[in-house]
Amino acid sequence: xxxxxxxxxxxxxxxxxxxxRALDILLAFNGEEGGLTVADLIKRVDLSRPTLYRLLNxxxxxxxxxxxxxxxxxxxxxxxxxxxxxxSTSLKLSDVAEPAMRRVWNATEETVALFVPDGLMRLxxxxxxxxxxxxxxxxxxxxxxxxxxxxxxxxLAHIEDRIDLATYAEGLDIDVEKYxxxxxxxxxxxxxxxxxxxxxxxxxxxxxxxxxxxxxxxSLAVFGPSVRLPEVRVQELGRLLVREVGDISAxxxxxxxxx
Numbered sequence: 001x002x003x004x005x006x007x008x009x010x011x012x013x014x015x016x017x018x019x020x021r022a023l024d025i026l027l028a029f030n031g032e033e034g035g036l037t038v039a040d041l042i043k044r045v046d047l048s049r050p051t052l053y054r055l056l057n058x059x060x061x062x063x064x065x066x067x068x069x070x071x072x073x074x075x076x077x078x079x080x081x082x083x084x085x086x087x088s089t090s091l092k093l094s095d096v097a098e099p100a101m102r103r104v105w106n107a108t109e110e111t112v113a114l115f116v117p118d119g120l121m122r123l124x125x126x127x128x129x130x131x132x133x134x135x136x137x138x139x140x141x142x143x144x145x146x147x148x149x150x151x152x153x154x155x156l157a158h159i160e161d162r163i164d165l166a167t168y169a170e171g172l173d174i175d176v177e178k179y180x181x182x183x184x185x186x187x188x189x190x191x192x193x194x195x196x197x198x199x200x201x202x203x204x205x206x207x208x209x210x211x212x213x214x215x216x217x218x219s220l221a222v223f224g225p226s227v228r229l230p231e232v233r234v235q236e237l238g239r240l241l242v243r244e245v246g247d248i249s250a251x252x253x254x255x256x257x258x259x
Contacts (some may be wrong), residue, residue, distance in 0.1 A: 001158060021047060022055050026064060026080070026166040030255075035073035084212075094126040096251050097209070099127055100220065110224035111137045115151045115206075116217065117159075118143065119129055122152045122166055124219075136202045136223045147174060150192040150206040151221040155185040158208050158216035191238040195226065202231040207241035212253025220245050 028044040029036065032129040033128045036044075041052060056074060059065045063079035097114050105112045124142040128133065138144075146152035147169050156168065161182045165176050186192045191207040198204075206221035222237050229237070 010011060019043070021051065022059060022064075025052070025055055025059065026076070029074075029076050035067075035069075035075040036071055037071050037236070039071075041074070069222055093209070093252075097126065097218075097248050098246050099218065101126065104220070104222060104240060104244055107240060108222055108224070110222050110228070110237075111135055113138060113151065113221045113223065115155070115219045115221060117146065117155050120146060122146050122149075122155060122219070130224065132228075134225050134227075136199055136225065138223070144198070145172070147172060147179070149198050150194040150204040151219045153183060153186055153194070154192040154206040154208045154219040154221075155216050157183040157192065158210070160184070189238070190242040193238065194236055201226055205229075205237045205241060207238070207245045209245050209252070210249045210254050212255075214254065217252065220248070 009054045013065060024045045024047075025041065028041055038049065038056075040051060041056075042049065045052065047055070054066075060067060060074075060077070063077045065074045066077040067074045093116060094114055101112050101114060109132055111129060111130040112128045113124050115122040116125055117123075121143045122145075124138050124140055127137060127140055129137045144152065145155050145168070147165075156163075156165075160180060165180060169176055169179065191205055196202065202223060203226050204217045204221055204223050208216045209218045209220060211217050220241055222241065
């Protein structure tokens, strides 16, 4: 190998390490309102103070971080927002969710559907019908009130503290306070269940999908007849859905909880 080629390889290696370290710095930010000082960052990234300052300066020049105050505090900058916008607009929830939907469908052989909130309603944007003779399905484009059914309640459970629930339940025979208690139970458990609610003999299990900002963007649901879905099976499918929506949410930027 020529000396010039060796030098080029060393430079390339240094560049890759610099990029890797810069990314570690960006990933060290977890939404702290007041920003992070250099002392804070040193605790989170394995870098010397001179190297950290040098990389922070480069990131600030490119708009990936901003700084202010004394002591100097760093925050994520507008370039991160532009990348986040480009990334989020390129995503289509049904495409992101398709692998998880397929796994649930293969594991259950029941109808699997994806819903998104639409004002007071929810909208089915993707569905994989059950191959079994006795089955239930709603169809892409189906809309229903959020307050009715498991797929709607799993979404409402994550917005109930920010909405006027009485408006969502208007015209329906619903005790709002008891309903609110049920929503909190759903949020704690991770999934919702409905029986004989919209279709006699049908059982639905649904879990919410969250994005990187911890905002609910939809729900993944399984529908089937009660004869195939006794309580033990319902609980199994609830846990399955929680795992699968965890994967979808991670693909949307949600940070997985640490063990």
